[in-house]
Amino acid sequence: MGITDQANKRADELSGGQQQRVGIARALMQEPELILADEPVASLDPVLAHSILQHLESLNKEDGITIICSLHYLDLVQRYSTSVIGLREGRIVYQGNKKQIMRMTDTEFKTIYGEEAERMGGISGDLSDEEETVSDGEEVAE
Numbered sequence: 001m002g003i004t005d006q007a008n009k010r011a012d013e014l015s016g017g018q019q020q021r022v023g024i025a026r027a028l029m030q031e032p033e034l035i036l037a038d039e040p041v042a043s044l045d046p047v048l049a050h051s052i053l054q055h056l057e058s059l060n061k062e063d064g065i066t067i068i069c070s071l072h073y074l075d076l077v078q079r080y081s082t083s084v085i086g087l088r089e090g091r092i093v094y095q096g097n098k099k100q101i102m103r104m105t106d107t108e109f110k111t112i113y114g115e116e117a118e119r120m121g122g123i124s125g126d127l128s129d130e131e132e133t134v135s136d137g138e139e140v141a142e
Contacts, residue, residue: 017048024055034066035059041076053080074109074119077101086112 006018014022020040027035037056041049057080059065071077077084078101086094086108093111094104110117 015048016044017051020044020048020052021055024052024059028059032065034068037067037069039070039072041071049076050079056080074101074104088112088114 006014011019011022023040024035024037035056040056041052044052053069053076056067056069060067069080071080078098081098081101084094084096084098084101085092088111094108096104106119109119
């Protein structure tokens with residue numbers, strides 16, 4: 001997990017990313033077939049978030065461990081997932097794969113996150129009236 005040099009430190013002396021790695025390492029000591037990672041990158045900066053998710057992805061691909069991961073950011077879901085289930089108030093409101101996340105409409109997004117939710121970043125299945133696609137595929141605002 002890349003934190004051997006931190007072995008003699010107390011957990012509260014470790015960074016958030018190091019603490020997450022300790023949690024994963026502790027789970028691995030039990031030789032699991034499945035890891036349930038409940039928001040493993042909450043409160044981590046983007047670099048650390050990707051590092052933790054890359055570790056989980058590696059455990060899945062290289063060691064065959066099933067990873068069930070709760071994430072709230074669609075860009076991370078799109079990058080690291082193989083299948084996606086969206087829940088709202090304990091009910092399944094969306095099911096798809098990472099490619100379908102790219103095509104998720106604003107309506108589907110609001111079904112998962114609520115009507116007041118607004119999208120951030122470049123993932124959107126809907127084009128606004130003010131955008132047009134030019135011949136090289138770039139979108140530009142008028």
